[in-house]
Amino acid sequence: MLIILKAIEDIAYKIEKAIQHEDLGYSEGQNSSGESQLKLDVRSDAIIEHRFKNVSVIKDIISEEKDEIMHLHDKGKYTVCYDPLDGSSLVDVNLSVGSIFGIYKGSLDGEGLVAAAYVVYGPRVELVWVQKGQKPKLYYAKNQKEFSFVGEITLNEKGNINAPGGTQKHWEPHHKALIDGLFEEGYRLRYSGGMVPDLHQILLKKGGLFSYPGTLDKPKGKLRQLFEVLPFALIYTMAGGEAVDSKGVSLLQLKPDHIHDTSPCFLGSRYEIQAMREAYGV
Ligand code: AHM
Ligand code: MG
Numbered sequence: 001m002l003i004i005l006k007a008i009e010d011i012a013y014k015i016e017k018a019i020q021h022e023d024l025g026y027s028e029g030q031n032s033s034g035e036s037q038l039k040l041d042v043r044s045d046a047i048i049e050h051r052f053k054n055v056s057v058i059k060d061i062i063s064e065e066k067d068e069i070m071h072l073h074d075k076g077k078y079t080v081c082y083d084p085l086d087g088s089s090l091v092d093v094n095l096s097v098g099s100i101f102g103i104y105k106g107s108l109d110g111e112g113l114v115a116a117a118y119v120v121y122g123p124r125v126e127l128v129w130v131q132k133g134q135k136p137k138l139y140y141a142k143n144q145k146e147f148s149f150v151g152e153i154t155l156n157e158k159g160n161i162n163a164p165g166g167t168q169k170h171w172e173p174h175h176k177a178l179i180d181g182l183f184e185e186g187y188r189l190r191y192s193g194g195m196v197p198d199l200h201q202i203l204l205k206k207g208g209l210f211s212y213p214g215t216l217d218k219p220k221g222k223l224r225q226l227f228e229v230l231p232f233a234l235i236y237t238m239a240g241g242e243a244v245d246s247k248g249v250s251l252l253q254l255k256p257d258h259i260h261d262t263s264p265c266f267l268g269s270r271y272e273i274q275a276m277r278e279a280y281g282v
Helices: 002-021 039-052 088-093 173-184 195-204 225-238 270-280
Strands: 026-030 036-038 058-063 078-086 097-105 113-121 125-131 137-141 147-152 161-164 209-212 242-244 265-268
Touching (some): 097 195, 125 225, 161 173, 195 209
Antiparallel strands (some): 026 036, 137 147, 209 265, 242 265
16 A cells, blocks of 8 residues: 555645646636636646556546546556545635545445545645554655655644634534634634645644534535545544544444535544534534
């Protein structure tokens, strides 16, 4: 599987360069969720597809930017599901964005998820990699050829960051009670609108809550299970935190019906997830 990590490192250098130097405008197309695509979304998708074509252990790839599964290698064992440039609408205001990867073997669900990674393109490029059963590992791009290991990531029992997603006007009363309750306890608001930097911040500050709930206008939330929710669920769980849906059930038990299905999600350290369970009565 480390051959996939190496490919992700190569991809990260290339996407970082594209972000720095290429056109930020819109492309002609839309993605599978009907959203307009930036040229950078399309370019990042092409960079990933091109690099994974050279990794023979990858059987199929599924991109958030495409409708269908793409078959790569008959003898491959893994399916890699990825969001090439998450939060790309933040690029024009020069905030951090990221790429997310879920590596599945067998079933395309939480049980089949064997490894995950994300890359943050911020003031510097960082990469987090996790394999099921191990602590997540943090690396940073030392130069254009090498990522350097920084350390393992472990969450504390409790943090002090609150990153609440979704349109507040459409929150359910019990969700508002959860978010307000944490602020009353002294939690600080940290929300950029990019799940990669927002979740990265909570991980490196060792605790807090990231939530993207089901809302009155989007009962199943916004974030996609295979590309966004499940990879981070594995990372948070392996870091000693929890990742649950609105019933308080581990997101790793999710069984997506369709590749672009979404799910409400709550990721954090144990204290905040317990607070979520109490507020939701689950
Ligand atoms: P994208 O994949 O189209 O970029 O959308 C996902 C992003 C996440 O990074 C972020 O958590 C969420 O959308 C923010 O949504 P909102 O603007 O509704 O808070
Ligand atoms: Mg995304």
